[in-house]
Amino acid sequence: MLLLPGAEPFSHEGSATGVLLCHGFTGSPQSLRPWAxxxxxxxxxxxxxxxxxxxxxxxxxxxTGWQDWYAAVDRALRELTDRCEHVFVGGLSMGAALALRLAARRGAAVRGVVAVNPAVTFPRLQGRALPVLRHVVPTTRGLISDIAREGVVEVGYDRVPLHAAYSLRALFARVREELPQVTQPLLLLRSRVDHVVPASDTALVRAAVSATDITEHVLEFSFHVATLDRDAERIFQETDAFISRLATRKTARDGT
Incomplete structure (x- = not known):
């Protein structure tokens, strides 16, 4: 099957500090490529x-379903931990939910989490209809390209398959249950205006995790796909500072 232009995965072999980035539902690596x-x-x-x-x-x-999406990022994390001393995970929207689940389940293998407009809830009205509606209507209108910056387009699907959306709802429920297991340092980056994910999702994450090292920044000039938007450089800079601070800190796992 041919890939959409720009949807190719990205990898780079560098230092002993590794970063795994997870893209969002119906999106592609293109939305995070500048960050990567x-x-x-x-x-x-x-x-x-x-x-x-x-x-x-x-x-x-x-x-596909959430188990497939999670298995892919879990496999990528294992590959990074095999060759890196410290590994950070990050993501956008559903990708942030996957990153949080990795942190909850993989413990010390994850040094810190960067979550951009994390999605962990499903619209209540649509969620109630999904169990039946998904067997009647195959798709609904897509969610891509919520971007304030003119001329920038996200590569992804303009339709949302409802069987996959039903699985997405199940993923969010699972992630919410596991948030108290997230103890790693957490960097939250939330757009002031987001037409896809409510600000309450970020607040829910912050309240539910057990992490004590939490930093949150509001992105004033971007919509949902902030990694391609006017605050992209801010995301990159905050990620740099977060990783630099933590990658140089001694941990119990280092034997100190």
Whole structure:
């Protein structure tokens, strides 16, 4: 199956500090590629996988579920931990939810988490209809390209397959249950105006995790896909500072 232009995964072999980035639902690595390339330019080892069912056509996503998406990022994390001393995970929207689940389940393998407009809830009205509606209507209107910056387009699907959306709802429920297991340092970056994910999702994450080292920044000039928007450089700079601070800190795992 041919990939959409720009949807290719990205990887870079760099230092002993690794970063795994996870893209969002119906999106592709293109939405995080500038972030990944920035980290690579800083000399870090970077992995930005293409999630199963994404980057081709919506019919392929219809045949996958959250277990497939999570397995892909979990495998990428294992590959990074095999060759890196410290590994950070980050993501946008659903990708942030996947990153938080990795932190909850993989413990010390994850040094810190960067979550950009994290999505952990599903609209209540649509969620109630999904169990039945997904068997009647295959798709609904897509969610891509919520970007304030003119002329910038997100590569992804303009349709949301409802079987996959039903699985997404199940993923969010699972992640919410596991948030108290997240103890790693957390960097939250939330757009002031987001037409896809409510600000309450970020607040829910912050309240539910057990982490004590939490930093939150509001992105004033971007919509949902902030990694391609006017605050992209702010995201890159805050990520640099977060990783630099933590990668040089001695931990119990280091034997000190």
């Amino acid at each position: 390339e920035h980290l690579a330019d800083r000399g870090l080892t970077v992995s930005l996988p293409l999630l199963p069912g994404h980057g081709t056509r919506w019919q392929d996503l219809q045949r």
